Amino acid sequence: MSDLLTVSEVAEILRVDDTTVRRWVKQGALEAVVLPHVNARQAYRIKRETLNKVLGSEGLLQ
DSSP: OOOEEEHHHHHHHHTSOHHHHHHHHHHTSSOOEEEOOSSSSOEEEEEHHHHHHHHTOTTTTO
């Protein structure tokens, strides 16, 4: 199974703000798993393999 990364982890890897990662997910630019949530903010997890594909370098972040 693929590793799941939090929004914060992805933001740190890409050196962007968490809000930017959330915007990309909402716009469909970055595929994410939407977790069931109780709070107002949705929780997302991004597969490591998805991030590698976006970066254009399969296996870069293993």
